[in-house]
Amino acid sequence: MKPLLMVGWALSFGLIFQAKAETIGDFAKLNRLSQVIRGHGPTQGERAELETALRLGNGARFLETKTDQYLASDQHAFKMRVRLEELFRLKTAARLLGREGGSPSLFESEYHEKNALTYLFTEMGRQNRSWDDLLIAKDYRLFPSERFAVIQGIGVNDYGFMAALIPDLKSLSGTYSSELSNETHRDVRFSGNDPRVAGAITTSRFMTRFVTTGLNKNRKRAAEVFRVFLCDSMSAAIPSTEGKDDQIFDLMLPHDQSMTENEIRTMAQQSDSLHGSRPDCNACHFKLDPMGRTFLTSPFALSAQASPGALSFKRGQQIVKVPVKGIGELGAAITQQPEYVSCQVDHFWSWFMGSRHKLSDARRAQLSAEFDRVGRRTNDFIKILLKQPEFFELGRLMSEAEIRAQHVKTFLKKCQDCHKDQYNSNSDDGSFPDFTKWPIGGSADEMARWTRKISRAMDLAHDGESPVMPPRTAPWRTSLREVNLLKSWIADGAPDETGRRTVAP
C-alpha cells in the first residue's frame, strides 16, 4: 500500500507542480492581456474561470475567448482613444478623469467628450475600424456642444465646423442663432471621393489643437500629419550653417521691449522670409508647404472649397511627390505609402510591446504585411500582435552598454530629426548620414569624423559652453547631463550596444 501511496503522492505532486507552473504562466498571460487591452487587471471571476478552464485543459482557448471579449469591451475602446489622444498630443481622457492630476471644468469635459474626433478615436477599437479611417473616413458623428462654441469662444463646435459643407447645420451651430439644436448628435456621411474631408484631420478638435496663422500657413498642421502618420518629426529649428543665427534669432525674438505688436509681426515675417529662403530650411518646407496648402481654405473651420496641394517627402534619395486636390486626397495618398504602414506598425508595437522589445526591420516588414493582410483593421491587427512571442515574454535586463548607447541614440535622434533631410554639401549625395545608425556614415573613419564634428558643434571640450548646435533658434537646449553623456561616450571610443568601440579613443 505504501509504495502505491508514494507513487500516488509523486504523481499528484507532479501533476500539481506541472499544473501550477502552467497556471502561473496563464494567470500572468490573462493579467497582461487584461492590462494591455483594457487598462486594468482581470476580475476575480475571470481568474476563477481561468482556473476552471485550466483544470479542463482549455486554458489556451479560454485566453483566446477572453482576448476577443476584451477587444470588444468599452474599456478597450476607451484605452485606444487615450492612446490616440496621446499620439496626437491632445489632452487625454485620462487627464480629464483626474487620473493625471488637475480637475477639468464642466466645459472642458463636455468639449472633450462630445466631439467628432473623440468619437472617431473611440470607434477605432469599438468597431474594429480600419486604421486608415483616421485619414480617409468620410463619416462623422457631429456634436452641437454649445459651450465649446460660445463660452470659451475658442474654435467652433462640430456643427459650426462642418456648417459650410452641410448648410442646415449653420442654424444649429450656435454661431448664428441662440436656438441650439435639440439634437444630441448627427451622423453625416460624405461621398467616398470627397476631397474636402479626411478622417481625423478634418475635425474641429484637430484643427483647434493645431491652429494656424497667416504666417504659419498650416505648417503646424502638416508637421503633425507627418509626425503621426509618417513618423517624420520635424523641428522648427533653423540650423546654423551660414552664420546667420544671430540675424534670424534677433528677427524671431526681438529684444527691444518697446516694439509694438505690429512691428514684432513684421519682424517675424521678415524672419520667415529669410528662413524660407535658406536651402537648409527647404529640407522641411518642401514637405510642409505643399501639405499645408491643402488646409489653406480652412483656417478656422472646414471650407466647402477644397484646396489643392501635394504629399511631398524624401524616400532615400528620391523625392516622392503626389499632387492632390484637397485634404481628402491627401489622406488617401498617405495611406498608400509604405512609410505610413511601417509607421503605424511602430505605433502599435510601442503600445502593445512597450520599449522592452526592439522592433527589427525584418519584423517590421513582416508585421506590415500582416497589417495589410487583415485590412488594417484595428482589433484584427492587435490580435496579431498579441500572438507575437514577445507579447508574453518578460523583458530581459539591459546591459550597461546597451543603456548608454540607447541614451546617446535618444539624444542624437533629436539632432537627426532636424538634419535628416538637409542638404550636406560635404557629401557626394548631398545627404546627412543617420546619426542613430552606427557607425555613423557607414565606416569607422566616417564615425570618427562625425563624432569629432559632434564634439566641436556641441563644444564638448568646454562642457558645452559655446555650442553651435543646437542652434540658438532651436526650441531645445542641451542639458549638462547630456553634454557629459556625449563627452564620456566619445572619450570612451563611442561604444555601441555591445560595448565595442566604434572609434579609437
Next chain:
Amino acid sequence: MAGAQTNQRFKVLKSAEPTGTVIVMSFEDGREARYLQRRSQMRWSAMQMDLTETLCVSSQAAARCELTLPLVVADGLFIWTKHPEASRLGQEVMYLPGGGQPKQHLVEQQGVHFVSIEEQQRLGSRTLAGLKGRLSCDKFEWLTNVPNVPGRVLPTALSVASWSGETNTSTLETNVAENQAVNGGFDVQLSILNGNTYQIDNATYYTAFAGSPALVSQGPATLVTHDKQGELCQTTFNMSLGKTTQIINELREEIKNVTPVQGPFPIDILTRIEFSMKGIATNAESATFAGAFE
C-alpha cells in the same frame, strides 16, 4: 429676502414673441425678471488694413486698405418685473455672490456688434437691411490680378474663398496662448462700388470669435483668393483697430443712458455669452446660484 446670502433657485423661461425671444428668470419665491437690451446708435467705423505679405502676385504689391463696417454697441440686463419690494420693479437685477464679494451686474459684458453681413445672417435683415461693409484699397492687384495702372478695369464681382482673422488666445487642448485664426468667412462675395471700393455683399458661411464680428480681428487678417492662373493664394494684412476702439468706447458710454427695451435684437450669440459668464445657459431649464439676487 433681498441680499440674503442663500442659494436661490430659478427657472429660465423662453417664449417667442414678435419682438424676439423673451427670456424670463422665474424664481421659486415668485419673483421674476425679464431680459432686456440696450442698443447704441449705429456708427460707421473704418479699420486700416496694411498688406504685409501676398503670395498672389509675383511682386510684393504693397497696398493699404480700409475695411468699413457699421457698428453698434449693445448690452443686456435683467429687470425686475415681479418683486415684493415695489421700489425694485424696473430696476436691474444685481447678483450677490456672497463671501464678502461686492454685488455684480448679472450681465457684465457689453457687446460690440459690427453690423454687417454676418449680423444680417445671424439676426435677419429686418433691422439691418442695406448696411453693407466696404473694402477700399489704394491698390487691388493682390485681389484682382489687375496691375495698378491708369485706366485699369477691375472685375465687377469677386469672391474671397476664405477670410480669417487672428487673435492671441489659448485653446482647451493646450491652455497656452498663441496667435491663431479663430473667425472669418468663406466665399465672401464682393461687388464693385467704384474705382477703389468693393462692397461686401454676402458669404456662404461665417463664424465669429466670442461674439466678435466675423471679419474683424485684433491680429492679422488673411484672405485666400485666386491668382492669375486661377490657383488659390493668400494675402495677409495687419489690422489696426485704433479708431474703431475709440468709437466703441464712445458708444459704450452712450448706451448707459439708453432705456432698455425688448429687442430689437433677437437673443443672439452675445446674449448667450453674457448668460454663460454667470453660468446660466439660455437653454438651461433651471439653475441654482450660490448667492442671491436683489
